Amino acid sequence: MNALVENGPALLFYVFGALALVSAVGVVALRNPMYGAISLLTSFLSVAVLFLLRNAEFLAMVQIFVYGGGIMVLFLFVIMLINLHRLAEVKKFSAHMPVVALLVVLMIGVFGWFFLQTGFGPAFTQPDVFDHVGGVKMGNPEAVAMALYSPANLVPFEIASIFLLIAMIGAVTLGRRQ
Amino acid sequence: MLEVTTNHYLVLSFALFAIGLFGVAARRNMITVLMSIELILNSVNLNLIAFSYQLSDLTGQIFAIFTITVAAGEAAVGLGILIALFRLRESTQLDKATELKG
């Protein structure tokens, strides 16, 4: 039991990390996009857990809400719209898939090795940054909110909102039937 | 005691990134491509969070919020394009969209 508790975070990491990887592979490898979408959802949720392991609670929630609840729903709607016609079975991968596969393997190899042997200093040296606001422990959302609405990040915030507006208009315009 | 360091997170995020890249480059289905793009953006988020933890800096998380925002917007527009293209080509195969050929 102690071992479980002690190694809990690591275990969780490995489990959900593997899940994320497998579901990512599923996204890429599954023929039916519906299945791919579900797989993607799984990946997102796994990543949300991984966020939690790194003291990013708010962001984990945001991930679930936005990605899972928003983007995935959008995808599913579109898939359903498109796949209505029961399209013919065609090749899954494009012609140059082997090249891409090779490239990807190469990349993983090189960068994987590189990342593994990078040295970092001590992590999480100031845990209070994540959930203390003005010395008072208030929780991660509050801390993020304080940081987000601070003068440094306000302008990007506003720009992001405008961006969303534009995206909305664009999506509506593109989706219209002429 | 098993230690999960930032290195692990880096490797994991890069693996997700690479898988997403594979999907973008090697799949014919338009929807799958878009989903792979989301995967990529997600892996980036993971990276950001890992470093935010490492450096004890909230900036990483803030940035991740923006990334998510952008991903959302981009997904919406991308799907809009996809629908428009689907209506034009009557197919979800990316091979059919070759106007840039030449």
Added chain:
Amino acid sequence: MKDLVWVIPILPFLGAFLNGVLLRGRVDKKTAAIIACAVTGLAALLAIGVIWDYTHDAAYAGGKAFEHDYYVWMPAGPVHTLAEGVKNFNIPLGFLIDPLSCVMLFVVTFVGFLIHVYSVGYMAHEDGFQRFFTYLNLFMGAMLLLILGNSYAVMFVGWEGVGLCSYLLIGFYFKEEFPPYAGRKAFVVNRIGDFAFVIGLGTLVATFGSHKYTEVFSAVRANPAMMQGAGYLGLTLAGFIALCFFIGATGKSAQIPLFVWLPDAMAGPTPVSALIHAATMVTAGVYMVARSNAIYQLADGVNMVVAVVGALTAIFAATIGLAQNDIKKVLAYSTVSQLGYMFLAAGLGAYSAAIFHVMTHAFFKALLFLGSGSVIHAMGGEQDMRKMGGLKKHLPHTYKTFVIGAAAIAGVPGLAGFFSKDEILHNAAAGGHWILWAVGMVTAGLTAFYMFRAVFMTFHGPFRGTHEQEHHLHESPPSMTGPLWILAVGAVIAGWVGIPKILTLGFLPENVFGHFLEPVFAPILAPIGEHHAHHVSAGLEIGLMLGAIAVGAIGIFLAWRAYGGERGTAADDAFAARLPGAQRVLANKYYVDEIYDATVIRGFWATCRGLFRFDAGFIDGFLVNGVRNVTVEVLSLSSSLFDKYVVDGLVNGVGKLMNVGSRLFRRVQTGYVSNYALVLAAGMFALVCVFVLMRMR
């Protein structure tokens, strides 16, 4: 007054300038004539003044030369001479007055002025009136330069100048075909003589380093041995120079072999023939020899050559004159013959006799020519004596003066020609040159004969011309007859300055002329030439003189017998019938021109053509053009190849490269988005690798 000597040549040049440049085409004939005659008249007056001043100036008594250099014309620099080592050779422009130049000055200006006046009447109806007087004045200026110059260089300027004017005036009627040809012939033949003359001038520089008379002659007189030492071409130095000068004189003064231009020069207007080809220009050669007497005195062999050529020319020309029908041609050959006499005298060392004959000849030959001009004028341009006859009724003044001139030339005693011719023959005899004397005697007889033949054919007997000519006959205006009479007076009295001792009869002045000129012809070695060592006895002298008179009388008599009275041209026809060959030869002047043409001229032309062909064909054609062809071909070929393969190749190569490259790179644009994504990924991967590697280093 002597100091104004330089004005004398300037005046005619001024007249030429006014009539020829400034006032050309702007004044009427009368003004042009006044300008021309005025300058000549003034020059004549000034000449008399200068001569008077010179002869009465005690500082120059005894014939000392007055000379003045006006400026240095050619400062040529040091030259290596034979006589005096390295000397600075300068040619100044200067004039010299001594007895010889006084005589020449008087003759040229006086006779020249008279002829100018005559020309006003003669040329009154001609085109180119102003041009005529321009040239005539130009000639006067050049002739005066010739005789007044104090150096050979200045004389040569005048020499060439009179040659030029001779050409201009002979070819005066340039619209016809023959006169320009005759002018060219005169100029070219002159030039041949001038070639030798210039060699002589050069030898003078090489020997003495100077052209000035005073310097040259004093050097010659100081070095007689050197002058008689080795020269060039196997002659002595003096001989060589003398020969070169004499060849120039044969050209200018129409001796054998270069006399051929003088008869053809009759194509010019008659006053020109009178002035240039009788009185002045042709005597330039004699003047030159007389001026160079110091050199000639030391040139024994050449002296003989001069005398023999002179004598031969005299008799040769006289024989031709017998068979001529053109009145001017008769006078032309007569001039050649009389010039021969002058050179005969000069060759014998009798320089003052030669100059004496120059003076008397100027008077009577000018008179004869002007008289013939009067006749031609009356005959409306006809010059053939066979168409004349009986003109003494119509042209009394012309007739009388012409007869006086003919008598003078024939040696009628008391007239000018008698004294001068007699002196020449006397010198020949006294020197023991009996053959030359005989030739001179025969020539005298021939002279009298052909001269009076001309007189009788022209003025006596029936008129043989056309009716219109007969109507046209009239005596010339006083502007023409006036000079005739003045010259006639001269032809009579000019000889009286040279009365030989025998005839002085105790009271007449003996040989004023000869004494006057003595200082100029001062002997160097012995009495002039060794030949004058002998003297003829008084009796022999009288005898010879009577012989000459007799010969002349016989000549006149025979002419009367043949042509006088009403006989007209019958004698000529009889001669032609009896001796047709001889008549033809004489009438055709021994075919001299034809011989020259066939040999010298044709040979020369052939050589020229051959050289031209060589130059044009071989040098131009083969060498120059050949080289050009080769270089052009090679260059053009190589440059075309270069252009085609290298330059174009480069250009086309770039194009092809672009083509190939673009075709290659086009394949990148597959159109498949997946491909683009792949490339994107690969590129990104590479970049990151590079970045990381750099970081790691």
